[in-house]
Amino acid sequence: MSLLELNDATIKFGGLTAVNSVSFALKKGDLFGLIGPNGAGKTTCFNIITGVYKPTSGEILFEDRPITGTPPNKIAKLGIARTFQNIRLFKSLSVLENVVVGGFLRHHTGLFSALAYLPPAIAETNRLKEEAMELLRVVDLEHVANVRSADLSYGMQRRLEIARAMATQPKLLLLDEPAAGMNPMEKEELNRMVRKIRDEHNMTVLLIEHDMRFVMSLCERIVVLDHGEEIAQGPPAEIRNDPKVIAAYLGEAV
Numbered sequence: 001m002s003l004l005e006l007n008d009a010t011i012k013f014g015g016l017t018a019v020n021s022v023s024f025a026l027k028k029g030d031l032f033g034l035i036g037p038n039g040a041g042k043t044t045c046f047n048i049i050t051g052v053y054k055p056t057s058g059e060i061l062f063e064d065r066p067i068t069g070t071p072p073n074k075i076a077k078l079g080i081a082r083t084f085q086n087i088r089l090f091k092s093l094s095v096l097e098n099v100v101v102g103g104f105l106r107h108h109t110g111l112f113s114a115l116a117y118l119p120p121a122i123a124e125t126n127r128l129k130e131e132a133m134e135l136l137r138v139v140d141l142e143h144v145a146n147v148r149s150a151d152l153s154y155g156m157q158r159r160l161e162i163a164r165a166m167a168t169q170p171k172l173l174l175l176d177e178p179a180a181g182m183n184p185m186e187k188e189e190l191n192r193m194v195r196k197i198r199d200e201h202n203m204t205v206l207l208i209e210h211d212m213r214f215v216m217s218l219c220e221r222i223v224v225l226d227h228g229e230e231i232a233q234g235p236p237a238e239i240r241n242d243p244k245v246i247a248a249y250l251g252e253a254v
């Protein structure tokens with residue numbers, strides 16, 4: 001059984017076909033990469049999967065059920081969470097609060113009653129805070145839990161976005177360029193974190209990334225897009241030697 005399946009997913013914006021008949025499938029526990037040059041259609045695929053855009057044609061299945069055209073909030077509840085290419089944190093909230101807000105998405109208590117400290121919300125808020133601290137440990141940010149998120153380094157903000165997405169307890173985590181702006185040491189650390197998220201938190205990961213060393217060392221399968229078309233799919237060893245991929249994207253074998 002596939003966790004996620006795209007079958008001939010296509011989306012057109014006016015005259016531009018941003019994603020053209022793309023098909024791939026993730027099994028539970030996969031670490032799956034989506035790569036390709038700028039404008040290849042990678043983020044648009046994320047937007048189709050998460051319900052931001054409805055594909056012009058084709059089908060998206062999650063746990064074998066069609067989710068094509070389902071609104072983003074419902075898709076989040078089904079168990080798909082994402083981070084964004086441009087970091088979207090609540091800048092004036094603390095690191096811990098950012099993750100707690102993520103947790104509220106899957107709880108009954110309204111965010112308003114929680115922020116207003118209404119009695120039924122207090123117990124739940126405390127529980128969410130504990131869970132959030134656990135997640136901050138996973139991304140190595142527990143020591144800055146009370147710092148304003150805007151004051152974190154870029155690499156730390158990226159890791160915080162991952163923790164916030166994890167707070168919804170998704171089955172599938174979509175990471176849009178998680179290593180962007182990180183130095184080599186931070187990237188190595190991120191590599192270990194993503195593996196841990198898969199191995200210890202049982203999440204399946206689909207990520208977009210331009211850093212080929214990072215993708216090739218982390219992902220077990222990779223799909224390559226170019227101008228909205230899928231040009232290759234396979235394990236890293238095959239992808240890095242695929243002549244079509246080298247011509248379109250890599251320039252030379254990596």
Ligand SMILES: Nc1ncnc2c1ncn2[C@@H]1O[C@H](COP(=O)(O)OP(=O)(O)OP(=O)(O)O)[C@@H](O)[C@H]1O
Nearest residue numbers: 013016018036037038039040041042043044045085
């Ligand atoms: N809402 C939209 N309206 C019109 N065109 C769009 C829209 N969203 C994306 N596109 C176009 O679709 C194409 C694919 O864009 P997309 O952002 O998916 O590429 P990408 O592979 O993620 O690129 P990058 O690596 O630069 O982030 C681009 O030509 C882009 O301009």
